[in-house]
Structures are given as C-alpha cells and as structure tokens.
Amino acid sequence: MVFNKKTIEDVAVKGKKVLLRCDFNVPIVDGVITDENRLVGALPTIEYLLENGAKVILCSHLGKPKGEAKKELSLEPVGARLSELLGKQVVFADDDNVVGENAVNAVNNMTEGQCVLLQNTRFRKEETKNEENFSKELASLCDIFVNDAFGTAHRAHCSTVGVTKFVDTSVCGYLIQKELKFLGEAVENPERPFTAILGGSKVSDKINVINNLLEKVDTLVIGGAMAYTFLKAKGFQIGNSRVEEDKLDYAIEMMKKAENKDVKLLLPLDHVIANEFSKDATPLETVSENIEDGYMGLDIGPKTRENYSKWISQSKTVIWNGPMGVFEFENFSKGTKAIGEAMAKCGGTTIIGGGDSAAAVNIFGMGDKMTHISTGGGASLEFLEGIELPGIVALNDR
Numbered sequence: 001m002v003f004n005k006k007t008i009e010d011v012a013v014k015g016k017k018v019l020l021r022c023d024f025n026v027p028i029v030d031g032v033i034t035d036e037n038r039l040v041g042a043l044p045t046i047e048y049l050l051e052n053g054a055k056v057i058l059c060s061h062l063g064k065p066k067g068e069a070k071k072e073l074s075l076e077p078v079g080a081r082l083s084e085l086l087g088k089q090v091v092f093a094d095d096d097n098v099v100g101e102n103a104v105n106a107v108n109n110m111t112e113g114q115c116v117l118l119q120n121t122r123f124r125k126e127e128t129k130n131e132e133n134f135s136k137e138l139a140s141l142c143d144i145f146v147n148d149a150f151g152t153a154h155r156a157h158c159s160t161v162g163v164t165k166f167v168d169t170s171v172c173g174y175l176i177q178k179e180l181k182f183l184g185e186a187v188e189n190p191e192r193p194f195t196a197i198l199g200g201s202k203v204s205d206k207i208n209v210i211n212n213l214l215e216k217v218d219t220l221v222i223g224g225a226m227a228y229t230f231l232k233a234k235g236f237q238i239g240n241s242r243v244e245e246d247k248l249d250y251a252i253e254m255m256k257k258a259e260n261k262d263v264k265l266l267l268p269l270d271h272v273i274a275n276e277f278s279k280d281a282t283p284l285e286t287v288s289e290n291i292e293d294g295y296m297g298l299d300i301g302p303k304t305r306e307n308y309s310k311w312i313s314q315s316k317t318v319i320w321n322g323p324m325g326v327f328e329f330e331n332f333s334k335g336t337k338a339i340g341e342a343m344a345k346c347g348g349t350t351i352i353g354g355g356d357s358a359a360a361v362n363i364f365g366m367g368d369k370m371t372h373i374s375t376g377g378g379a380s381l382e383f384l385e386g387i388e389l390p391g392i393v394a395l396n397d398r
C-alpha cells in the first residue's frame, strides 16, 4: 500500500541538491497571481529543506502549455512571489527547455540554504508522456527527489514518476504526508460511523468511487445531478433533470450492493426545481421525490437537507466530494451549504475531497472548520477509488 513512504525527515539533506516537485499550478491574470494558496501550502516543505542546509531546486507545471514554451505560462511570477514569501531570493532559471544552461549554471552555483526555480515542466512535451530523456535530465540536477505535489500524484509524468528511476532517494514532503494521513486513515481505519457524501454532475465520473466506498462506509449520501439517475432507476419521475440513461442498471446494482453490505444509501426526499437552467430561474420546492415534466432538479430540498444533516451529525468520520446542487447559482446553493454546515458542526473528522466541494466550502467561509481539505480533486477521487497513485507509489518505502 501507499502509506508507508519515506518523508523529508527520514533522509539527510544537508549539502544535498534536492529537486522538490511542488504544485505551483496557480491562477495568474496579467502576470498577477490571483490565488496563492498553493504557494503558501508549499512553504513548510521548502522552509524545512532550506533550514536544514539543502540546496533546493523547485519545479512544477503551470496550466497546459502542451509541450511549448508559452510566455503566459512561465513560472517567473511564482518565483518572484516565492522570494517574498520566503524572505530570500529564489533564482529563476529561465530555460525554455527547463533543464538548460541557465538551470545547470544556477544549480552549480548554489550554496546550502539557497533556492532555484526551474521553468514550467510542461514546456517539455516529454513531461506528460513520462519519457526517459527528460526524466534523466531532471534527475541529473539532484541527489534527492522530493514529491510534494499531491494534485498531480495521480499522473505518471517525468517530474512525478520518471525522475524517481534515476535518483537513489525519492521521498515525500509535508503536503503529501498530510494528504496520505487524512485520506488514508479515513478510508482504511475510520472512526465509525463513517459517512461519505457524493454529489456533482455525473454518476459515470464516480462509478469506481461509489463501488469502492460501499466496501468501507456505514452511510453513503448521494446528491447533485447524479442522484436523478438513482431516483429514476427506483421508478420515480425526474422531469427534465439531468440523467444518465446508460447508468440506470449500474445504479440498481449499487443500491443492491448497499443493501447486501448493510450500508445505508440515502437519496433525496425532495428537491429544489426550476423550469430552466439559469441563475435567475425561480426556485420551487417539490413535496416528494417526484419531479413533474418541464422542471429539473437543481438542488436537494428542505426535507433532504434536514435528513442528510441528521446523518452527518451522528457520524465520526465524514468525507465529501461533489456539490448537492448547482451551488454556483445562489438560488440552488442551499443544499451544498447545508452539508458544509452539518460537517462543520459534527465534531468528527471531516474531509473535503478537493475540486468543487473545496471551492464551495471556501466560498461559504467554512474552510477553517474542516479537518482537512484535499489539495487534489482528481488525485483524491482516485485515492477514494482505491487506486494507488503513481506519484506516491514511486517514492521510497520506509
């Protein structure tokens, strides 16, 4: 399993050249970073390495340059902001081919406790194909590799997996360690009752998550558009709500599995509906599970909010991935907000699986009330599916 990996504290870093893979994939508008959470999140590992006398070589991807050096996706603004946050200069090695003359010179000139930032790893087309040549080039810069980019740990790329083949020591940083601790403990050894809440747009995106979580949880709460596929499969009318006809059989299979495993599977009892998908649509409440033709379900209704909140309040571990409705429209955000509120109050371990639910919790100002908000939407979902993340598997075992 993936939980027993060496960390930066398990290896001697003094005087060593340490290549640190971070997730600096931040939004940048006109050269200005508009959300620096990921930079701040990376600081503990960088600071630990610097304080312990490592020569720190930072690398990351930014956006999707698709193997081309695109000026607007340069990591230069990240280097400038990191220099301010760390209170020491981060030398930006501006090579379009990432490991070029500038990078090699900058690394050769480093002394202990100094920091160099490489250019966007995705400027190289080999990066996302995990090709050997770029992996070797990255490895040639360092003695030790540290992965702290949980958000890309589900991808086997040169800077997350390939590089580890050519470096003797590969370990994880504090961010990955924290993700593994919270997600890993919740899934493998949860304090019970253990409740998972799944929402969002599609059943098809979460098939393996539902299947895997039914092996682990006591209660599975379903909301968002994916609930309509389950309700239709049960024979309710769902009007014009979003549905995946080709997943009706799967929904039936999962409901049977829940019954066999003695897992309580909760579906909406009522809905907030509208006659169009629009932020200005008039929200109406249904009296039951059924939705009449001409209307679509855009959020869970009041009875469902109350019921889901009650089950959450009785849980000792709660994991949440996917909104309960179209939370981007205020009129249809109450269900998603209610889940956040119930989790914030429940007193147990509460984990938000990244992506839209993390965004929702932050919009509602509840971020600091959760035990853990995962930094990787895709990665945390794959973790919940029970898949071993390649970027973590590749690190040295204890």
Ligand code: AMP
Binding pocket: 199, 200, 201, 202, 205, 223, 224, 225, 226, 242, 297, 298, 299, 321, 322, 323, 324, 325, 326, 327, 328, 355, 356
């Ligand atoms: P996902 O990316 O699968 O987690 O889905 C998130 C998206 O699902 C959000 O943008 C929500 O607006 C959308 N969503 C949630 N509930 C509904 C619904 N009842 N109808 C349509 N879209 C929904």
